[in-house]
Amino acid sequence: MKKTFDVAIIGGGIIGCSIAYYLAKEKLDVAVFESQQIGGKATSAAAGMLGAHSECDDLNLFYPFARSSQLAYLHLQEELKEISGIDIGLTHGGIYKLAFSESDKMQLLPTISLPTVDWFDADKVRKSEPCITSNVMGAAYIRDDVHVLPLSVCKSFSKSAQMLGASVFEFTNVLDMHKKDSSYVIKTTKGSFDSNLVVVANGVWSSTFFQNLGLEQKLVPVKGECISVFNDGVPLKHTLFHDHNYIMPRKNGKLVIGATMIENDWNEAPTLGGVEQLIAKAKSILPTITDLRLDSYWAGLRPQTFDQRPFIGTHPEQDGILFATGHYRNGILLAPATGQMIRDLILQKEVRKDWVEAFKINRLKPVLSRR
Ligand SMILES: Cc1cc2nc3c(=O)[nH]c(=O)nc-3n(C[C@H](O)[C@H](O)[C@H](O)COP(=O)(O)OP(=O)(O)OC[C@H]3O[C@@H](n4cnc5c(N)ncnc54)[C@H](O)[C@@H]3O)c2cc1C
Missing domain, CATH: 3.50.50.60 (FAD/NAD(P)-binding domain)
Known part of the structure; x- marks a missing residue:
């Protein structure tokens, strides 16, 4: 050797x-x-x-x-x-960074000012993603924030x-x-x-x-939990992102729902409380998501400085x-x-x-x- x-x-x-x-x-x-x-x-x-x-x-x-x-x-x-x-699985489609209030929209202003980002109002968002909640006010559409x-x-x-x-x-x-x-x-x-x-x-x-x-x-661990579900009928083209949470459509027909943020926890096992939190947040964005079949769940430790x-x-x-x-x-x-x-x-x-x-x-x- x-x-x-x-x-x-x-x-x-x-x-x-x-x-x-x-x-x-x-x-x-x-x-x-x-x-x-x-x-x-x-x-x-x-x-x-x-x-x-x-x-x-x-x-x-x-x-x-x-x-x-x-x-x-x-x-x-x-x-x-x-x-x-x-194949690294590079998937286009981009992200909708969602706003549900004026304060959400204010926070998005610096991002929207970038030439690679557009503001879509609620009608435009819901036209392209009809399953999204009617509570949405609009979204920053970031076409280049793709995933792998x-x-x-x-x-x-x-x-x-x-x-x-x-x-x-x-x-x-x-x-x-x-x-x-x-x-x-x-x-x-x-x-x-x-x-x-x-x-x-x-x-x-x-x-x-x-x-x-x-x-x-x-370095401080920030534990993150995710779940994935089989996408049997929610036609999602973009990743939906709000307040550190997201629903991401993968090419293999599954949706990844993430992620919790638990600081200083070295335990790498997902918990029921974490999964419950993810489902509640996902439901507030895509109400029909709770009909989908559960695929898997997992956790990992983000290294934070x-x-x-x-x-x-x-x-x-x-x-x-x-x-x-x-x-x-x-x-x-x-x-x-x-x-x-x-x-x-x-x-x-x-x-x-x-x-x-x-x-x-x-x-x-x-x-x-x-x-
Ligand atoms: C739920 C979740 C979702 C995330 N989503 C995203 C995302 O969408 N986009 C994004 O950019 N980032 C995301 N991240 C963050 C990203 O996963 C991490 O920033 C990244 O994986 C860190 O990579 P790393 O190689 O530094 O660490 P790790 O992937 O943890 O690799 C470190 C490796 O070192 C090994 N190791 C440890 N000690 C030793 C030793 N003494 N000797 C030899 N080997 C050792 C470990 O076994 C491990 O394999 C997410 C993280 C989590 C937890």
């Missing part, structure tokens, strides 16, 4: 696998260490929305990063299919990286890492490996390495350590841009300075104003 690499990536979720793909394309010798199976944690729990417009309120900084990632998917769809043979199948994207990144020479070690838990001469020894449940560089990309569990690396930062922006960048003091973690609600959306940013940092290519500053792990926490 090969034991020495240029770059060791801890975590085989969508973030670790995207990084592996972009580095393998540059002919770097890469290894991914995944404690369980590729994409088995938050990645496979995600709905797969690429919500550059619907999720990003900071239009100057976060939106351009997210948008670049969203656009990258348009090329990746073909590229990854050609290398791995896996998260596990397929992750597997296609992983398989493509392997086709380009990367090694992927599943069921290999990283226990520790320490510097020896100019490289790192990665201690795992399957023995030790050597690598010049290490990328910490193991989702909400990344915090376990922070303390040994001299960092005080933390203090400001809900990811940590992407180098260790502030220790050479050879990088971070790509804390992608919270948007890891599927941000995977391509994160992979590209880590690649560019490693190859010392130019990276937008405002992104380096915004995502560096030692950025300052906002000082709370005292009364």
